[in-house]
Amino acid sequence: GAVVSQHPSRVICKSGTSVKIECRSLDFQATTMFWYRQFPKKSLMLMATSNEGSKATYEQGVEKDKFLINHASLTLSTLTVTSAHPEDSSFYICSARVARLAGVLGEQFFGPGTRLTVL
């Protein structure tokens, strides 16, 4: 099956620093990747949609300058939390959508998530 990895799985950083989270599709090409955020005991909320080679589309209320997304290749998207603050502490999950092929639906597959703690 399709596998999506995230790195790192956990990160603790000081307030004011920037943190980069990588999302990789390991055995398939993903023209589109998605970034979700999940607060403790809450549901997943879509932050942005990332298309390879173009600018990300952010959901309403998500600061694009704070959450920088780069989708440089068909297997890698990165989310950079700039000047992180304690309120950015959350669980970040990416997903990758399989590029459409004949007979294959473009389904999303989720990564294992990255737990960010900002002190």
Place this chain on the structure above:
Amino acid sequence: AQKVTQAQTEISVVEKEDVTLDCVYETRDTTYYLFWYKQPPSGELVFLIRRNSFDEQNEISGRYSWNFQKSTSSFNFTITASQVVDSAVYFCALSENNFNKFYFGSGTKLNVKP
């Protein structure tokens, strides 16, 4: 607008009991997909099932079964003879036809006590 409602915030059962997790959805699309995911304490989403809007057949997989009823816009999930390892948060989700967006319910936390 798309919306998924999981009215049960938390459910506690004793091992071997059957438990049903409710999911009600709203969509204007005629073609859509419904999903159930399990999220254990580790956080990773574990895919359980996908159903498209044209397939209303109920499905059984081991102790898990799903009841999809378009007439009531519901996609309920039943665990038979629950086990402690079933303890997790379960999310129901709705996806557009092109899998462009997922709409997650708020999740139901299932506690299975020995």
